[in-house]
Amino acid sequence: MNIMWLENIKIAFRSILSNKMRSLLTMLGIIIGISSVIAIVSIGDSMKGVMDDIYKGIGKNRAVLYVGNVDDFRSTDFFYLDDIELLKERFGDKIEYLGINENLRSDVTIKKNTVKLRMACVDYGYDSVQEVKMLYGRMINKNDVDRKSRVIVLEQNAAVKMFGKENATGMTVRVKIDNSMEDLLVVGVYKEEKSPVLSLLQGQDEYEDSFVPYTMAFSSAYGFYSLDVFVAEKYSVEQSGDEILNFIANLKNRNPENYIFYTVEEDQAQVDSIVGGMSIAVACIAAISLLVGGIGIMNIMLVSVTERTREIGIKKALGARTKDVLFQFLIESATLSAIGGIAGTAFGIGLVMIGGSFISIPIVVNPVSVVAAVVFAMVIGIFFGYYPARKAAKADPIEALRYE
Template structure:
C-alpha cells in the first residue's frame, strides 16, 4: 500500500496547496480592488510630451466620466530618507488624490486622511503608517509633528495630519518579505508641479458599471483628446491580472499533481505483484473453494475485493497523511489551508479503481484455476 499512500498524499497535498494559494490571491486582489484598473501609454513610436497625462487631463476625465468612476489618480510614488534625532527611516510616499480611503479600506488611528482641500491647495501634509510613526517619533500619535523629506531634489517640511493602521494580511506580508521602506500617503498635487506629465493612471470603476466597457470608453476619449490611435493606450484591469495568475498557479498544480500521480501507477503495479503472489500461495485454498461449489465469479470477486480494499485503505491513509502534511506546513508559514472535499473523494475513488484495475489480472488467474490441479498443488 506504500506506493498508493505516497501517491495519494502527494496529490492531495499539491492540490490543497494550489487551492490555498488561489484563496490567498483572491484575498490579496480583494484588498487591491476588483474594480481597479490601470491606464498607461503604450506602443507610441513618435512619442510627444503631450502624450503624457497632465493634471488638467485628469480633471477632464473626472468631469467626463464622473458617475462611472469612483477614483482617478496618477500612479506615482516618492522615496526619501527621514532623519529625526539621528534616527534614519526610509519612507515610501504614495501619491494619492482625495477619496482614496473610499475605495481602499484604511483604518485611521489618529487624525484624518488626505481630503479634497489638501489636494486643491497642494498642502504639504503627510499621513503616516503606524510603524513609520513609531520608527520616526517613537510614538504612534504623531499628528501635528513635522518631518523633512526630499522631493525633486528639494527638502520639504511635511505636517503629519494622520496615522493609519496597516491591515495587510499576514500572508501578503510573508510574500513581500522584509520591508525596506515604511509606508505613507501624500497629495499628488503637492509632490509634482502643474506641468508634470504622468505615464500611468490608477482608476476605480463604479460598482454598477463594467470595468472593461468603461475602460474602452476612457481609452477612446483619451485617444481623441491626444490625437492618437486607440492602440496607443492600454487599460489593464486587476481582474485580468488575477485571472492570469490563477491560471498559472492552477496549471502548475495540475502538472505537478500529474507527476505525483505516477507513484499511484507504481503502487498499482505493486498491488498486482502482491496479489499474484497471494494467488500462488493460496492455490490449494482456491481449489477447495471451487470443489465445494464456489463459482468462477465468486473467486474473481473475492480477489478483486481484496485488491480494492488494499488500495482503498492506502487511499484513506494517504489522504489523511496529505491533509496532515499540508495543515502542518500551513501552520508553520501561517497560510490558511483550503482542502477541497471533492479532491478527497476523487483521490479515494481513484485509488480503489487502481486496485480493481491492477487486481483484475491476478483475480482472473485465480478464478480460472482448475480445481483438480489446484488441489494437487503443494
C-alpha cells in the same frame, strides 16, 4: 448479494490483517501517491484562495491606464493634471476614484535617526476604494488636495521609528521633494495590514509608507506615465475601459491602441492560470507513484493467489463459480487500495494543515478531491488486481487441490 459482498469484505480484511507488514508495504505506494496529490491540490486551492483575498484587497474593479507602444512618441502622450480633471468630468459617474501612480522617496532624519520614507501621492477619496485603517487623526481630504497642503499621513511603523510613538499627529516631518526640503505636518497615522503570503512575496522592504496629496508634489507641467483607476461597481470594468481609451485617444489625437487599460481581473486570471497549471503538472508527476503502487498491488495479489491456490481449489470443488472467485480477489485488491487511499488522504491533509500553520494561511481542502482520491485508489486496486483475480478464477480445481 449483500451477504456475499459482506463476506468477501470480511475475507479481504482477514487476509490483509494476517500479513500486516506485507500489506502496509504494499499500500505504501498508494499512500504516498494519494497524499502527494491531495497535498498538492490543497496547496494549489489554498494559494488560489490567498491570491483571491490579495486581489480583493487590491480591488476587483481596479485598472491601470498607461501609455502603450507609440512609434512617434511625444511629451503630450503623457497624462497631466488637466487630463485627470477632464477624465473626472467626463466619467464622473463611472469612475469611483482616479489618481496617479507615483511615489516619492526621501530620507528623513530626526535626532540622528534616519528613516527611508516612501510617499504615495494620492487624491482625496482614496480611503473609499482601499481600506486604510486609521489609528490617529485623519486621511488626506479634499481640502488638502485643493489647497496643495503640506500634510502627510504616516504608517504606524514609520511614526514609531521617527518619533518613538504611534500617535505622531501634529508633529512635523522634513522631506526632500523635487530637490527642495519641505516641512510636512502629520495629520494622521494608519496601520497597514498585509497577509503573510503578500509580505513573503514582496520581500523585505527598507522603506516605510505614507500618503501625501498628489497636488502638493507635482506641478501642472509634470506628465505621468500611468493612472490608477477604480471603476464604480455597478459598471462593467471592460466596457468602461473601452470608453476611457476612446476618450483619451481623441484627447491626445492618438489611436485607442496606443494606450493600455490593464485590469486587476486580467492580472488575476493570469496568476490563477499559472498557479492552476503548476498544480496540475506537479499533481500529475506525483500521480506516477500511484502507478507504482498499483504495480505493487498486482505483485502482492499474484503472491496471494499463489499462496492460496489450494484454498481456491477447495472453493471451486465445493461449487464456487469462476465469477465468485474473481469477485473475491477483486474485492480484496480494492479494499487494500481503499485503505491506502484513506490513509494517504489523511496523511496529505495533515501535511498541508501543518504547513499552513507555519506560514499562517487558511488551508482549503476540496471534499471532491478527497472523495475522488479514495475512489481513484479503489479503481487502481481493481485495475491492477484484475489480472491476479482472473488468474485465480481460471484455476483448474483439480490442479489447485494437488498444489502444495
